[in-house]
Amino acid sequence: MWTLFRQQLVAGIDLLLPPACLLCGQLLPTSLDAQSFCVDCLAAMPPLSPAHCYCCAQPFPSATSNHLCGTCLKRPPSFSIVHAAGMYQGSIKDAIHKLKYRNQLTLAKPLGQLLGKIVAAKDNAFVPDCIIPVPLHPDRLRGRGYNQALEVARPIARQLGTPIDTTLLQRSRNTQQQQGLSATERKRNLRNAFSLVSKISTFKVLLIDDVMTTGETVRECSRTLLAGGVAEVQVAVVGRA
Ligand SMILES: [Zn+2]
Numbered sequence: 001m002w003t004l005f006r007q008q009l010v011a012g013i014d015l016l017l018p019p020a021c022l023l024c025g026q027l028l029p030t031s032l033d034a035q036s037f038c039v040d041c042l043a044a045m046p047p048l049s050p051a052h053c054y055c056c057a058q059p060f061p062s063a064t065s066n067h068l069c070g071t072c073l074k075r076p077p078s079f080s081i082v083h084a085a086g087m088y089q090g091s092i093k094d095a096i097h098k099l100k101y102r103n104q105l106t107l108a109k110p111l112g113q114l115l116g117k118i119v120a121a122k123d124n125a126f127v128p129d130c131i132i133p134v135p136l137h138p139d140r141l142r143g144r145g146y147n148q149a150l151e152v153a154r155p156i157a158r159q160l161g162t163p164i165d166t167t168l169l170q171r172s173r174n175t176q177q178q179q180g181l182s183a184t185e186r187k188r189n190l191r192n193a194f195s196l197v198s199k200i201s202t203f204k205v206l207l208i209d210d211v212m213t214t215g216e217t218v219r220e221c222s223r224t225l226l227a228g229g230v231a232e233v234q235v236a237v238v239g240r241a
């Protein structure tokens with residue numbers, strides 16, 4: 001009885017408030033999930049550049065084929081590959097900003113679904129044992145009220161049927177914001193910023209973050225995980241700068 005009443009109530013609310021794009025507010029066809037993006041916003045989410053580093057996904061705008069970037073050649077990363085929903089531009093950049101700095105938590109689900117599709121479509125034998133979102137320091141988490149990487153990870157975990165682990169990897173040092181720092185400063189800023197609560201072995205981890213710019217954060221997380229016994233880390237980010 002209650003279920004029927006609730007279904008009728010939800011249908012009534014949908015009728016009064018037709019689904020709208022979470023980003024621009026444009027009305028959506030009723031066939032679409034109420035928590036999604038319109039075709040215009042989706043068209044303004046550029047996919048990863050066809051030519052990119054086949055390890056860290058750094059885009060090469062003027063190249064025509066994939067190769068290892070200079071950074072990965074000089075400092076081979078501890079993760080094996082980076083998956084990205086798209087470039088950190090256009091509507092992806094807009095959505096990440098709103099999710100991160102304007103408390104628009106509803107954006108996490110469609111962004112996570114976009115990324116989940118990319119990860120699931122990759123033709124590789126990697127089956128993660130767990131999904132780990134890049135952790136925030138407890139002080140930063142208290143300030144923001146949520147970890148955007150965890151919110152993006154939830155729909156991916158549902159899609160892959162893989163559990164999320166938020167206890168193993170900890171941010172033990174409250175670092176300065178990476179934005180505005182040079183590459184060397186970013187590296188120094190994050191050194192030993194993460195730690196593991198316990199040693200683990202033969203574990204495969206899918207590490208999730210909202211955005212990757214120089215990649216120092218995921219490099220340091222991945223290094224910490226491998227030093228703690230993890231067998232393999234793959235990285236998935238919504239936007240790749
Ligand atoms: Zn839109």
Ligand SMILES: [Zn+2]
Nearest residue numbers: 053056069072
């Ligand atoms: Zn690279």
